[in-house]
Amino acid sequence: MNEKYVEHLQGMVRIPTVSNADPSQMDFGQFEKFHQYLEEAYPAIHKKMEKKIIGRAGLLYKWTGKKSDKLPVLLMGHQDVVPEGDHAKWKYPPYAAEVADGCIWGRGTTDCKCVMAAEMETVEALINEGFEPDFDIYLAYGYNEEVQAEVKSAQEIVQYLKDQGVKLGCVFDEGSGITDGKEMGYDGYVCQVELGEKAYQDYEIYQDNPGGHSMEPGQGTALGAVSRAVVALEANPLPYRLTDIVENQLKALSRCMTGEKAAVYADPRGRWEELCAMAKEDKKLDSLLHTTCAVTMASGSAQSNILPEHASMIMNCRVLQGDTSESLLAYFRSVIPEDVEVRKVLGDDPEPAASVEGRPYQLIGEIAKANYGENVLMVPALLAGGTDARYYPPICDNVFRHTGFYRDERWGAAHQVNEKIPCDALESAIKFYRGLLLRY
Ligand SMILES: [Zn+2]
Structure with a gap:
């Protein structure tokens, strides 16, 4: 030494x-x-x-x-x-x-x-x-x-x-x-x-609202509206797809595996359906096959008896090569209800x-x-x-x-x-x- x-x-x-x-x-x-x-x-x-x-x-x-x-x-x-x-x-x-x-x-x-x-x-x-x-x-x-x-x-x-x-x-x-x-x-x-x-991007999903007293919420609050948008986003993850780099990665990893899993990893394109089924059960594999979206922060009003004027949730996305903030915003807007907005807070597109x-x-x-x-x-x-x-x-x-x-x-x-x-x-x-x- x-x-x-x-x-x-x-x-x-x-x-x-x-x-x-x-x-x-x-x-x-x-x-x-x-x-x-x-x-x-x-x-x-x-x-x-x-x-x-x-x-x-x-x-x-x-x-x-x-x-x-x-x-x-x-x-x-x-x-x-x-x-x-x-x-x-x-x-x-x-x-x-x-x-x-x-x-x-x-x-x-x-x-x-x-x-x-x-x-x-x-x-x-x-x-x-x-x-x-x-x-x-x-x-x-x-x-x-x-x-x-x-x-x-x-x-x-x-x-x-x-x-x-x-x-x-x-x-x-x-x-x-x-x-x-x-x-x-x-x-x-x-x-x-x-x-x-993968690139790191944060998005805000939000609704601006006149607010008011919580004793008269009417048909729901801004926070409820934002929550419905988030539920829709979680129910509609970005579709899986295979990039060149991940294809090579899976093929290499197949050499460390045995049985069915090895066969699927060795031929990710040929056994695509099976691979996607595996990814639903495997967080790591899931993260390799699409841009992931994790809602991590939420905010409403400052007190329990005040209706929120600005309700917001922050979603951290890890963006896969091929997606851009432009394509993601279009996708998110197609999924969430029209009364809720989404904007990018920070982050660059993947290199x-x-x-x-x-x-x-x-x-x-x-x-x-x-x-x-x-x-x-x-x-x-x-x-x-x-x-x-x-x-x-x-x-x-x-x-x-x-x-x-x-x-x-x-x-x-x-x-x-x-x-x-x-x-x-x-x-x-x-x-x-x-x-x-x-x-x-
Ligand atoms: Zn370091």
């Missing part, structure tokens, strides 16, 4: 770079400290690469390679972490980066300072070895991935690259890695790569997913096989959550969420207390990034 890797990640975790949707609530002094620490930990990068601070605290490094027809590679992650929560519930203090039981403990160890550390470690070593890439290498780290901020740091970085006329060959962000297939029922290793993600056909995707498989042997199952996947990678498709056709990290049961979950990463895990990701930059 390389002590230096552990030390550097510890140094990064000890600086609490917590983000907030409201930038005035953020301590940017911590981000300045963080940037200074990176200068100390990775001197070769800071000597060789051109560094730009984008916006308040976004980081972009560029290593200009020898001229060739290869498009640049961009490795990314994010600097910020979510708040640490209840200190009393942490086994070790959240920003002490204590090493215990073979793991580094602390907020940001897995999400995702480990990714930053592995990427920077790889590039630092290649510079020191005298590697001369025939393509440009970028490192990019936003400062507010974890929050729904008005201005997203990753968006600013992409805008800057766009303004420079940069087109990227591939992008690698936080995401899946390698796991032992046993848990999934596969005899070998599983290499999962998220090729795209196209990367392809499994291109050279960069093939390369991930080659590296996994070089590191773990021939028995590696490649699983292309659609990500349910969101990452900063979603801003890159306008300047890159091959945007992947994959880190090469070998994950096992020793990892502590992101966003929870006792987040931790095994000290020896860093090497697995560094091996991946190294393979990528040397073979690209």
Whole structure:
């Protein structure tokens, strides 16, 4: 195990770079400290690469390679972490980066300072070895991935690259890695790569009403009307359909299954009716086959004896490639009664997913096989959550969420207390990034 890797990640975790949707609530002094620490930990990068601070605290490094027809590679992650929560519930203090039981403990160890550390470690070593890439290498780290901020740091970085006329060959962000297939029922290793993600959109379903006294409600209240609309929406979910990415994902997963289920997953188009029946019983599968709509918040009047003047429910939608806010609004309006309105509150349309056909995707498989042997199952996947990678498709056709990290049961979950990463895990990701930059 390389002590230096552990030390550097510890140094990064000890600086609490917590983000907030409201930038005035953020301590940017911590981000300045963080940037200074990176200068100390990775001197070769800071000597060789051109560094730009984008916006308040976004980081972009560029290593200009020898001229060739290869498009640049961009490795990314994010600097910020979510708040640490209840200190009393942490086994070790959240920003002490204590090493215990073979793991580094602390907020940001897995999400995702480990990714930053592995990427920077790889590039630092290649510079020191005298590697001369025939393509440009970028490192990019936003400062507010974890929050729904008005201005997203990753968006600013992409805008800057766009303004420079940069087109990227591939992008690698936080995401899946390698796991032992046993848990999934596969005899070998599983290499999962998220090729795209569903978009996040909120809609308000509402009715404005003169209101009045609750002793004279007449034929019902605005809240009742909105409720009827919601009942109609739940009774009419968006129809199932199969996108390319999900078709590939299901076919790959079929290799981990047995019996009927394996046969259906292996031929999702041919056995469509059966697949749809399965999805009705399986939330995860359901989420892959359509835009999901979850009504999560409701509000009426401020007091029980006042009729609501504005009754409203908020519906969070996770939008599948192919749907847009325009198509969704038209659909919702066709389903709900005419006396209730619907509007989009926030969110962008989904970006196209990367392809499994291109050279960069093939390369991930080659590296996994070089590191773990021939028995590696490649699983292309659609990500349910969101990452900063979603801003890159306008300047890159091959945007992947994959880190090469070998994950096992020793990892502590992101966003929870006792987040931790095994000290020896860093090497697995560094091996991946190294393979990528040397073979690209
Ligand atoms: Zn993250």
